[in-house]
Amino acid sequence: MSKTRYLAPLAVGALVIAGFSYRQANSRGTPGSLEFVGGPWLNVAGGRPIALASRTDHPTLIAFWTFGCSNCQANLAPYARLYAKYKPLGVELVAIHTPEMSHERRTEAVEEHIERFKIPYPVLVDNDNKNWNRWSVRYWPTLFLLDRKGRVVKKWEGELNYGRAQGEAEVARALDGLLTRR
Secondary structure: OHHHHHHHHHHHHHHHHHHHHHHHHOOOOOHHHHOOOOOOEEOOHHHOOOOHHHHOOOOEEEEEEOOOOHHHHHHHHHHHHHHHHHHHHOOEEEEEEOOOOHHHHOHHHHHHHHHHOOOOOOEEEOOOOHHHHHOOOOOOOEEEEEOOOOOEEEEEEOOOOOOOOOHHHHHHHHHHHHHHOO
C-alpha cells in the first residue's frame, strides 16, 4: 500500500512532464523563431543562405545528418526520392550537416561527400552545433517536416526505412496532405 501511495504520484508526474515535452516539441514557433544560423551554405546559387521566413506557403523538410554516419547515409536515397517528387511542387529539402567527429568539420570534406553521394539539395554546414541545439536534435539522422506556416508537423529520428519502418511513406503522406490543404 505504501509503495502505491508513493509510486502513483510519481507516475502521474512523469506522464504530465512527458506530455508537456511532447507538446512543446510539436508546437514550435514561427519560421523566424527557428531560422537557420551559421554556414557556409553548399549546393545553393552563390552560396546564399536559405531563410525559413521566405518559405512561407511552402512545406519544408529539414534533415540533420553527418557524412560519417551510416544511418544518415541510408537516408540519402529516401531523401533524394522525396526531393525529386516534391521539389517541383514547391517543397524544399534542406540538409544541415552537423559533424559528430573532428574529420567531419572540414567544409571541403562535406563538399566531397555531397559530390560523392550526389546530393542535389541545399546543405548548411553546422560546425558549431547552433542549428542542432536550436532544433533540440538528439540523434543523427533527424528529419523535420514543416507546414506552410513553418510549424513542425512531423519529426523522424533514425533511418526512415529501417526494418519495417515506413518513414519515407509516412513523410510522403504528410507532404501530400499539406499540399492538398490550403
